[in-house]
Amino acid sequence: MIQLAAFDIAGTTVDDHGAVYVALRRSVEEAGATVAADDLQRWMGTDKIEAITALLRLGGVEPEPTVVAERFDRFRALLAEAYSVEPPVALPGIPEAIDRLRAAGVKVALTTGFSDDVVEPLLAALGWEIGPEGQLDAVVTTSDVPAGRPSPYMIHLAMQRTGVADVRRVLAAGDTVVDLEAARNAGAIAVGVLTGQTPREALEAADHDAVLASVAEVPEYVGLGSAAPAVRA
Known part of the structure; x- marks a missing residue:
């Protein structure tokens, strides 16, 4: 046992309701990065700051610390908004x-x-x-x-x-x-x-x-x- x-x-x-996937993708795409489905899947279960850093780089955006911090704040805001609509x-x-x-x-x-x-x-x-x-x-x-x-x-x-x-x-x-x-x-x-x-x-x-x-x-x-x-x- x-x-x-x-x-x-x-x-x-x-x-x-898929809110994390959507929030993570949107937070990175809004910075101009292109997010491939396989990359999103790969980084989904990781620490979200690490995920944002990796997805920005993979999507063609340099993950400067200020950009990552801004995108993480945006991720949290998107997630909070989604949870308020559909808990x-x-x-x-x-x-x-x-x-x-x-x-x-x-x-x-x-x-x-x-x-x-x-x-x-x-x-x-x-x-x-x-x-x-x-x-x-x-x-x-x-x-x-x-x-x-x-x-x-x-x-x-x-x-x-x-x-x-x-x-x-x-x-x-x-x-x-x-x-x-x-x-x-x-x-x-x-x-x-x-x-x-x-x-x-x-x-x-x-x-x-x-x-x-x-x-x-x-x-x-x-x-x-x-x-x-x-x-x-």
């Missing part, structure tokens, strides 16, 4: 899956390519809190670590915050290739999910242990059900 499940947020546990919601079956895992003694943490100032209002909108009476055991953002995905630091910090010492008993799930890369770099079980905008083919081409339809399937996958399904490779 695993001791910790570390889940991504947007596209994995939370339906943000994020938990994906189907996710609250129930989290409850099942925690009831079985599995700690549940969220890790994300967002910074604190983006995550806090998002979680508040969902009504999700950290602690024994809340829905989560820990939340780790890019504000907490020296580098975001695909570095393993967020997963390792989630282990530290939840008191889990054995990385072999950690499952990390996300909807992007860099989620899988971060899981592998951390030494954790790497699970891709199809609730985001990354095609199955891209997830299956990456190093992984399983590709599931949703995090809602994780309890069964780890054996909290009538039978644990076979790894979907």
